[in-house]
Amino acid sequence: MGKLLVAYFSASGVTERAAKALAKAADADLYEIRPEIPYTDADLDWTNPASRSSAEMKKQETYPALADTSADIGAYECILVGFPIWWYQAPTIINRFLESYDFSGKKIVLFATSGGSGFGKTAEKLRGSVAPDAQIIEGKLLNGTLSEEKLAGWVKSLNL
Numbered sequence: 221m222g223k224l225l226v227a228y229f230s231a232s233g234v235t236e237r238a239a240k241a242l243a244k245a246a247d248a249d250l251y252e253i254r255p256e257i258p259y260t261d262a263d264l265d266w267t268n269p270a271s272r273s274s275a276e277m278k279k280q281e282t283y284p285a286l287a288d289t290s291a292d293i294g295a296y297e298c299i300l301v302g303f304p305i306w307w308y309q310a311p312t313i314i315n316r317f318l319e320s321y322d323f324s325g326k327k328i329v330l331f332a333t334s335g336g337s338g339f340g341k342t343a344e345k346l347r348g349s350v351a352p353d354a355q356i357i358e359g360k361l362l363n364g365t366l367s368e369e370k371l372a373g374w375v376k377s378l379n380l
Contacts, residue, residue, distance in 0.1 A: 224248035224380065227291060228302035229313050231259045235333045238362040239302045242331065245371035248300065253317045256285035283316040293321040298380045300359070302331045308340025318349035325351075329378060331359040 226248045228239035236252070243250040293299065301317070303310050310332070318328075328350065330343060343358040350356065360374060 223296050224298050224300065224375075225251055225291070225293070225296040226300045226302065227251040227253055227317065229253040229255075229304075229311060229317070230302075231264055231304055231311070235302050235304050238331070238333050238366075241366065241368065242300060242302070242362065242371050242375070245368040246300070246375040249296075251291045253303075253313060254287035255313050256287045283312045283319075286313070286316055286320060289320050291321065293323065293326070296326070298327040298329060299323070300329045300331055300375075302333070302362070305332045305334040305337050305339065305342065305361075308337045308342065310342050310346060314346065315349045318346060323350045323354040325353055327355045327357065327380060329357045329359045329380070331362050333363055334361055 224246050226239050226243040226246065228235050228251075230236035230239065230252070240250065242248070301314065303314050310330075328346075330339070330346070332339065332342070338361065339358050343356050347356055357378070359378075362371075
């Protein structure tokens with residue numbers, strides 16, 4: 221297994237906890253994907269069509285700017301990318317992250333947290349945001365408390 225990076229976006233702290241546990245279990249480096257303008261509670265109100273997490277906003281494909289682009293993606297063979305699932309999709313900041321770096325020849329394994337929805341067509345929809353020879357793998361929902369042993373076993377099963 222090559223050098224791993226766990227890159228994540230977390231709006232409420234749930235995905236952050238999962239990402240930190242995963243990075244520890246996989247002996248991976250950690251990078252937080254942060255929007256230039258932080259999300260507010262109003263942005264996260266999925267019942268409001270104007271919120272940044274709503275289905276309507278996703279239809280507009282409005283990608284928020286990143287606070288920084290300092291991740292050294294070139295140093296890693298595989299990047300585990302985590303985010304909360306909103307309306308069966310990744311938040312659009314994940315598209316921005318993937319479009320901001322050269323992922324040529326890289327493996328990108330997705331993981332997510334969710335209050336109820338699954339991955340849906342998330343992997344398929346993110347493929348257009350990376351180099352054609354990058355591989356996107358739908359990974360796992362990391363909801364609840366997962367032991368370090370189970371997380372390490374999952375990463376090992378990916379044969380990275």
